[in-house]
Amino acid sequence: MKIKKNIALSDSGFVFDPSSGDSFSTNPIGLEIIKLCKEGKSIENIKNELLSKYMTDETTLEKDIYDFFQMLVKLNVAEEIKEEN
């Protein structure tokens, strides 16, 4: 998963796609996930980082992360790339 290069992200969770003019708002966890993804972290890394930080179980978190990424792809904020684990 890769956040598109030109996507602008503010600290308040406002996401702007300058090529389409679309903008979205995300909550603090969404913002954190996008930031980690922008840093080049893999889904596995993001999952582990969040697991160590928040009280949640792995299955729920994994499902939520995948749902969130699917939404980002649908909204043209992110694109899927094959990850090597």
Next chain:
Amino acid sequence: MTTNKKPITVAVTGLNAIDSPGPGIPVIRGLRESEEFDVRIIGLSYEALEPGLYMHDLVDKSYQIPYPSSGMDSLMTRLEYINSIEHLDLIIPNFDAELFNFIKLSERLEKEMGIKTFMPTIEQFEERHKANLNDFGDKHGIKVPKSKIIFSSAEIFSLKEEFSYPLVVKGKFYDASIAYSPEQAVTQFNKISAKWGLPIIIQEFVHGQEVNVTALGDGKGTLIGAVAMRKTYITDKGKAWAGISIKDDNLMDMTKRVVESSHWKGGLELEIIKTSNNDYYLLEINPRFPAWVYLAVGCGQNHPEALMKMAAGETVEPFGDYDSGKMFVRYSYDMIVGLEEFEKISTSGEL
């Protein structure tokens, strides 16, 4: 207060800052922000209720001019009178329907009165016409939806083999409507032709996101500036009430190709559809600045000022980048106007 700015008197049309706005007021705002010229604005109007007539902070003096249908001679006579008082340096026409007359008169305006213009040639103006857009696309290697000119509503029923529904019914200057059946197309044909005359253009419907580009060509094949915008709030007349500047290399490439290959001179607006497959179709080329041209100024490219400089004979370097993510939001505003002002423009044709 003294100023080092060069004085210039510019006449501008399109003062109809209404729900389907003309570009005059945003063009004037751009001109007034010039750091090089001290601009005196002469408004040219067709009707006594064009709001720009009463915006005295933007427009110094206004004159009514005859409708384009009155012909070139009556326009020339009126401009001679206006020039005898105002000593115009430049005229910036902003309506599609009046451009033909102004282009035809441009040589005489300069020769007989010393008034400059900066408009496309008559060939460029005709070539980009909605009715000729398919040929324009073929010539310049740009994708254009298939279109056909018709002169009678009876022709609509024989379009079945060439077009599928929905299709778009377009007026020669303004107006467009989607028709989902031949019956709807006939209704739209009658409605649009009653308002704007014939011919009517039938165009293939391309599904996608509409984006627009305002641009400026120097007439020698150089794109001086271009800013792309997506409408974010559209009125029931299909006009942008709010929009946001966007950055898309494909849009810039298409604009560059249009301006470079046609040697476009002056302002223009491209209406483009971006499909879900990332194909770009050119829907229309409007041969003047759009009503949202002030967004370009807000993004760092003052296209009206650049046009004024080129018209004055200066060399203008192409703009570099511009800000994406800048928005424009229109608003309505009630001016209180004394009846004597309305009386003056209505009876003497001057204000």
